[in-house]
Amino acid sequence: MASVLENDLPALREALGAGIISEVEFRGENTLNLSLEALPKALAFCKENLNYELLLDISSLDHFGDDPRFEVVYELASLDDTRHLRLKAKVFEDESVPTSIHLWKAADWHEREVWDMMGIPFSGHPNLKRILMWEGYPFFPLRKDFPLAGRPTDMPDVAFTGVAPLEGGPFVTAPTTADNAKREPRARHQE
Amino acid sequence: MVTAADNPAVAAYDSKIEGNIVFTKVDAAINWMRKNSLWPMPMGLACCAIELMATASSRFDISRFGMEVMRFSPRQADVMIVAGTVTYKMALAVKRVWDQMPEPKWCIAMGACASSGGMYRSYAVLQGIDQLIPVDVYISGCPPRPEALIEGLMKLQEKIELEHSTQDQKKTFFEENA
Numbered sequence: 001m002a003s004v005l006e007n008d009l010p011a012l013r014e015a016l017g018a019g020i021i022s023e024v025e026f027r028g029e030n031t032l033n034l035s036l037e038a039l040p041k042a043l044a045f046c047k048e049n050l051n052y053e054l055l056l057d058i059s060s061l062d063h064f065g066d067d068p069r070f071e072v073v074y075e076l077a078s079l080d081d082t083r084h085l086r087l088k089a090k091v092f093e094d095e096s097v098p099t100s101i102h103l104w105k106a107a108d109w110h111e112r113e114v115w116d117m118m119g120i121p122f123s124g125h126p127n128l129k130r131i132l133m134w135e136g137y138p139f140f141p142l143r144k145d146f147p148l149a150g151r152p153t154d155m156p157d158v159a160f161t162g163v164a165p166l167e168g169g170p171f172v173t174a175p176t177t178a179d180n181a182k183r184e185p186r187a188r189h190q191e
Numbered sequence: 192m193v194t195a196a197d198n199p200a201v202a203a204y205d206s207k208i209e210g211n212i213v214f215t216k217v218d219a220a221i222n223w224m225r226k227n228s229l230w231p232m233p234m235g236l237a238c239c240a241i242e243l244m245a246t247a248s249s250r251f252d253i254s255r256f257g258m259e260v261m262r263f264s265p266r267q268a269d270v271m272i273v274a275g276t277v278t279y280k281m282a283l284a285v286k287r288v289w290d291q292m293p294e295p296k297w298c299i300a301m302g303a304c305a306s307s308g309g310m311y312r313s314y315a316v317l318q319g320i321d322q323l324i325p326v327d328v329y330i331s332g333c334p335p336r337p338e339a340l341i342e343g344l345m346k347l348q349e350k351i352e353l354e355h356s357t358q359d360q361k362k363t364f365f366e367e368n369a
Contacts, residue, residue: 132280133280134280141314146314147314148313148314149313149314150314151314159280160282161314162279162318164318165312167312
């Protein structure tokens with residue numbers, strides 16, 4: 001199947017050169033792995049030259065134990081929904097990602113969410129404060145080294161948190177042909 | 192005919208309402224009035240609130256029990272129905288609303304989340320509203336059906352029936368002034 005991005009990808013290759021670390025196509029989804037330096041240039045090029053009017057999402061990954069530790073993922077789309085493009089860039093723990101608010105206003109809350117949950121800072125963001133947790137909450141809950149049960153905190157008159165009893169959980173399923181009791185155990189003890 | 196002017200002793204007795212006199216204890220009368228006009232404070236926080244709304248509407252109709260007067264001001268409410276997941280972010284707001292409700296007041300934890308945190312064993316969710324405010328009735332279910340909520344409210348009515356509010360007040364009064 002010919003890619004609908006057959007014009008976009010060569011243009012991006014030409015504009016970014018060595019900034020593209022690798023390209024992945026999987027089931028019609030195109031992903032470009034970029035260096036963090038090339039990311040803002042790539043985003044601006046996609047918005048201004050290739051007419052990706054829509055920023056669908058900014059998400060993030062925590063490759064705990066690896067270096068660079070984090071990765072940001074940008075999902076772009078054209079407004080007529082014919083073209084989708086995913087841009088990824090790895091981020092070291094002490095690095096910050098340049099904001100893309102000047103390109104898409106949608107980036108505002110997405111970047112705040114990434115900051116709130118994963119603790120990746122965005123440089124140039126005019127209002128980089130927490131969006132889901134409250135201002136002053138000391139942890140980044142979606143990091144791999146943060147326990148699912150949570151950690152106790154207390155901010156008087158604002159909010160507090162406690163530790164949830166997991167009772168041997170988390171209760172997860174694993175793909176198997178075994179019966180329900182084995183597939184969804186009440187508790188699976190982790191080694 | 193003997194009138195009040197003739198005999199002051201009969202002035203306190205009016206034959207027109209003779210048949211409507213009921214002898215009871217103050218506590219029993221107060222409990223009867225309280226239990227049949229429970230005004231709920233709907234603390235709808237998640238999907239349980241949908242069942243709460245269904246309970247209030249015509250098919251299930253809690254006005255049969257005098258509970259249809261949902262008060263969105265805590266100052267006019269008697270029973271807080273905590274319907275849904277209480278996140279830590281919301282927890283102190285729920286507590287604040289509870290503190291604004293005048294005594295006597297009761298609390299119903301509706302559904303698994305309000306009772307125990309439910310399936311949300313996570314950093315974000317309070318593991319049961321009873322950690323912050325005293326709960327009178329817990330209702331199981333995820334979410335509970337309207338019948339279950341009505342059952343819970345009727346259990347609360349039974350509980351109110353057994354209260355001794357004036358007796359307790361009198362006891363405290365004498366203890367304090369002994």
